[in-house]
Amino acid sequence: MTFTFVLVIFLTLPFLTLTATQASLCRTSCGNIPINYPFGIDDGCGSPYYKNLLVCSSLSKLELRTPSGRYPVKSISYSDPHILVTDPFMWNCQDGDDFRATRPFSLDTSTHLSLSSQNDYLFFNCSEQNVIIEPKPVFCERFPERCDSSCDSSSYLCRHLPECALALRTSSCCSYYPKATESLRLMLKYCASYTSVYWRNTGENQPDDQVPEYGIRVDFDIPVTTRCLQCQDTSKGGGMCGFDTSTQNFLCLCDRGNVTTYCKDHSISQHRRNSVIAGTVTGVSVVGAFGVGAGIWYLKKVKAKAPVTCGVQSNENRLF
Incomplete structure (x- = not known):
């Protein structure tokens, strides 16, 4: 029971690191000038048509x-x-x-x-x-x-x-x-x-x-798309329109992460959560990576002590 609790914590940490308020990374002003769609002064914010055109200096x-x-x-x-x-x-x-x-x-x-x-x-x-x-x-x-x-x-x-x-x-x-x-x-x-x-x-x-x-x-020009309108719709979560910096594809920037539709699309969010936990350990969180490593080491130790059943899984040696 103790092992299961520890492993869940370690697997969850990288996900929490990834999903830390993505929308807050997009500044909405520079000095007294508002920065709205289609512009952005941070990478991945606004429309890719206008990326890197506006620069906000250290003096705002x-x-x-x-x-x-x-x-x-x-x-x-x-x-x-x-x-x-x-x-x-x-x-x-x-x-x-x-x-x-x-x-x-x-x-x-x-x-x-x-x-x-x-x-x-x-x-x-x-x-x-x-x-x-x-x-x-x-x-x-x-x-x-x-x-x-x-x-x-x-x-x-x-x-x-x-x-x-x-x-x-x-x-x-x-x-x-x-x-x-x-x-x-x-x-x-x-x-x-x-x-x-x-x-x-x-x-x-x-x-x-x-x-x-x-x-x-x-x-x-202000490029208006259905995806962007859905993303900005307050009834659907009120996200910010952005894009993937590597593919230039549309992303809806939300408080809990980035999605391809709109912030209140729970099916997309759940799918993203599962995929993030399974495949984003490397380079995301040192603590998370250490935790997964410790979990794998523990799994090997338990498996070594499990009864040999010639490849037949039973209730005695089933881990999950």
């Missing part, structure tokens, strides 16, 4: 990682899905007519991120021999597809630089929306610097419904 500063660098995140909106980032290398009002070396902002096209059409780009001191700089007709604001790709020297933003008390004195300014990273790179080859301005929705009535602010708006 959130950054977006792209091929061109890491950029501070100002905010994330999940109702109107977008991320607002800043680029410290871009021109700002404090620079005035002094231009620093900058780099073109780019996104990985294999991700579900895209540059928002609500961005405008201002270029400064461009070479007129290499860049077409001219004012655009008024109708271009309503029908931009009918206009060429010249850099607009009479744009509203150039005439009213956001947050700037004074206009540029000796430098030229024009507005151009690059269609791709390569076009942005070419523009910077012939311009001294650039900056990005996005139009923030204020919720007011027109004409004050949008105001320009410095920064880059990056739009994202």
Whole structure:
């Protein structure tokens, strides 16, 4: 009887180690910025489409990682899905007519991120021999597809630089929306610097419904699946959507472990419990491994003292 009690304890310990509050491993904020699905800042959290894109520093500063660098995140909106980032290398009002070396902002096209059409780009001191700089007709604001790709020297933003008390004195300014990273790179080859301005929705009535602010708006998609909706359903346990880091397959992260359906699916939980106890001793718990080893040693000792029955199992030598 004593042996049976000890063995059950030793076999249960590894399971308890594995199932320690998996959902709590996913941080839900970085500083004052909420981190919700589809994003995650911990491995296996959120959607695999966005893994390793957001980084939370030791100072609780959130950054977006792209091929061109890491950029501070100002905010994330999940109702109107977008991320607002800043680029410290871009021109700002404090620079005035002094231009620093900058780099073109780019996104990985294999991700579900895209540059928002609500961005405008201002270029400064461009070479007129290499860049077409001219004012655009008024109708271009309503029908931009009918206009060429010249850099607009009479744009509203150039005439009213956001947050700037004074206009540029000796430098030229024009507005151009690059269609791709390569076009942005070419523009910077012939311009001294650039900056990005996005139009923030204020919720007011027109004409004050949008105001320009410095920064880059990056739009994202929220992949919605039946599995994720079931996982998040509070009546089914209210889990968090995540994924297996080795296979990228969906997982529902629950307080008592990870399942492939939803947290209150008892059949899955029971099946997982049995498989975990049977096959996850190695590398899980030193105490658990020691306990199983001691149990095996005890089994061998008991078996050695059992009566020899030539392979016939009887009630006298049956262990379980």
